[in-house]
Ligand SMILES: *[C@@H]1O[C@H](CO)[C@@H](O)[C@H](O)[C@H]1NC(C)=O
Ligand SMILES: *[C@@H]1O[C@H](CO)[C@@H](O)[C@H](O)[C@H]1NC(C)=O
Ligand SMILES: *[C@@H]1O[C@H](CO)[C@@H](O)[C@H](O)[C@H]1NC(C)=O
Ligand SMILES: *[C@@H]1O[C@H](CO)[C@@H](O)[C@H](O)[C@H]1NC(C)=O
Ligand SMILES: *[C@@H]1O[C@H](CO)[C@@H](O)[C@H](O)[C@H]1NC(C)=O
Ligand SMILES: *[C@@H]1O[C@H](CO)[C@@H](O)[C@H](O)[C@H]1NC(C)=O
Ligand SMILES: *[C@@H]1O[C@H](CO)[C@@H](O)[C@H](O)[C@H]1NC(C)=O
Ligand SMILES: *[C@@H]1O[C@H](CO)[C@@H](O)[C@H](O)[C@H]1NC(C)=O
């Protein structure tokens with residue numbers, strides 16, 4: 413048996429080598445020498461070598477780099493290229509794709525790149541490329557996919573980018589640009605996806621975007637865009653996914669958005685002034701995720717008919733000015749899982765019954781009243797009812813997390829009989845910690861989900877957390893821990909755990925004597941590194957309120 417299989421092997425080897433010989437006799441196509449030299453220069457300067465699957469030392473456009481395989485099937489060959497070898501009667505190869513992805517390359521966008529005049533797909537995302545995007549970027553007129561996301565690129569985005577009229581996807585999220593978006597972006601009429609989250613842009617959004625008739629995905633969160641959301645956005649009729657939170661747009665939200673009936677994801681937030689109405693959503697019935705948080709929207713929510721939104725799974729209308737009752741039509745939606753209505757002026761009592769799909773209900777900070785319906789008991793339902801006017805006496809509130817009585821609108825417990833002068837919390841910690849000044853920081857170990865609260869057994873303090881990491885990984889930890897040693901503090905241990913909340917996190921001192929208090933909040937950063945890597949890009953930004961008064965903006 414053994415001998416036999418050896419013979420077979422030998423026979424195969426012979427056939428194969430004969431085939432290779434025959435192919436080579438037909439004169440294999442050669443990589444354009446200028447492009448080959450440019451690539452070797454670039455990768456040499458960046459100190460990047462190819463994996464063994466790609467023959468970088470010899471003919472660049474050979475093997476997997478030149479065949480018809482999809483490079484997405486070989487994510488571990490990185491850096492990597494793809495070539496088109498059909499030029500000059502199949503004798504010349506041009507490099508049409510280049511990826512140097514997530515390799516923490518430190519440097520600038522090299523001028524040698526401009527020799528790749530046939531480039532269709534350039535992916536340099538997740539590195540540490542600094543400096544400006546050179547205007548020669550406009551020469552890549554064959555480019556379809558350009559991804560420069562997660563780099564510290566700076567300066568203005570050059571207007572020449574508008575010459576890339578074959579672009580289908582442009583990604584520049586998580587960079588350090590300045591200035592306005594060039595209005596020439598409106599020339600990219602084939603564009604289907606545009607990612608400009610957290611990239612430093614400011615000023616008004618260009619009106620020319622209305623020309624992007626094929627644009628499906630527009631992500632522009634967390635920049636400093638100002639002015640109104642252009643009224644002509646309603647003509648971007650292919651839009652399916654639009655994300656605009658974390659800017660400083662003025663209201664009102666343009667009514668023309670009502671024409672974007674293909675939208676499945678709509679995220680607008682943090683509108684700075686003006687007042688909007690919710691009327692524009694009435695025909696956006698394909699929506700699956702609707703986030704209109706902190707948008708200065710007013711009106712009677714009870715009069716809005718949600719029954720047409722059959723596919724809605726996520727609805728966040730928190731931090732607005734809605735009045736009226738919670739419409740039964742919301743709670744009946746068969747697909748709805750997350751509902752955030754906190755911080756409005758909703759009145760009335762909780763409706764009955766609710767859809768079994770619901771997992772998270774946030775009604776905190778409204779003027780709801782009455783008793784609790786039976787469903788508050790529903791298995792694993794996340795339910796935040798703090799800061800309302802519910803009737804607790806005579807209600808079976810034992811089914812709810814304890815302490816709700818102390819967390820109603822006018823903190824009714826301890827009225828007239830305060831007991832405490834201080835409290836201290838080690839956020840997210842499993843055990844209490846004595847700090848160097850002998851303050852005892854109490855443990856705060858309770859896992860709080862998307863809409864939850866609790867009050868300690870001594871009713872000394874409580875905490876409420878609301879929000880969901882949108883499309884975050886399941887079970888994303890809300891208590892963060894680190895074994896890092898923190899400098900500049902003698903109480904390093906206090907910083908080893910922290911709570912994270914995607915929308916609002918509130919701590920309450922209960923039963924405190926009247927008087928003036930000193931509030932000491934201590935923060936440490938332990939997620940973004942200080943290394944020259946893409947992991948260092950970004951920063952956590954939040955506002956701090958004490959007793960309802962804004963103390964720090966974009967801290
Ligand atoms: C590539 O382009 C640059 C700028 O046009 C040029 O200086 C360089 O010599 C070219 N060739 C190579 C191999 O980089
Ligand atoms: C790599 O390319 C060189 C030159 O084209 C060739 O001689 C060599 O056999 C190739 N190696 C592999 C592993 O394909
Ligand atoms: C292209 O190459 C083939 C085979 O190598 C040859 O037969 C044919 O004449 C060439 N055509 C041209 C236009 O050069
Ligand atoms: C981003 O730009 C600012 C100035 O605009 C600079 O202070 C900061 O260091 C830059 N960040 C990075 C990561 O380059
Ligand atoms: C490229 O863009 C610039 C600035 O937008 C423009 O002046 C120039 O004519 C464009 N070049 C081509 C070849 O389209
Ligand atoms: C909104 O704020 C901008 C800039 O502060 C101001 O110019 C504009 O008039 C304001 N609009 C309204 C409706 O208050
Ligand atoms: C919704 O569509 C109907 C029918 O096309 C139209 O009459 C109505 O004005 C639209 N509503 C909004 C808010 O655009
Ligand atoms: C909901 O989604 C399904 C499946 O994607 C689709 O067929 C249906 O048209 C959608 N409904 C609405 C109201 O958009």
Ligand SMILES: *[C@@H]1O[C@H](CO)[C@@H](O)[C@H](O)[C@H]1NC(C)=O
Nearest residue numbers: 686687688708709710732733
């Ligand atoms: C929202 O309500 C608050 C308090 O009731 C009020 O001061 C504010 O002007 C309202 N904002 C809008 C946009 O209606």
Ligand SMILES: *[C@@H]1O[C@H](CO)[C@@H](O)[C@H](O)[C@H]1NC(C)=O
Nearest residue numbers: 789806807808809810811812
């Ligand atoms: C309160 O609710 C709990 C849990 O559902 C149940 O066991 C208990 O019997 C209820 N008590 C009253 C008085 O209804």
Ligand SMILES: *[C@@H]1O[C@H](CO)[C@@H](O)[C@H](O)[C@H]1NC(C)=O
Nearest residue numbers: 924925926927928929930931
């Ligand atoms: C609290 O501080 C304010 C302003 O500093 C002062 O006017 C007030 O008297 C203080 N109250 C008490 C009870 O100390």
Ligand SMILES: CC(=O)N[C@H]1CO[C@H](CO)[C@@H](O)[C@@H]1O
Nearest residue numbers: 706731732755756777799960
């Ligand atoms: C009661 C409460 O928290 N109200 C807040 C609701 O949201 C607006 C906008 O963020 C705040 O200004 C209110 O203080």
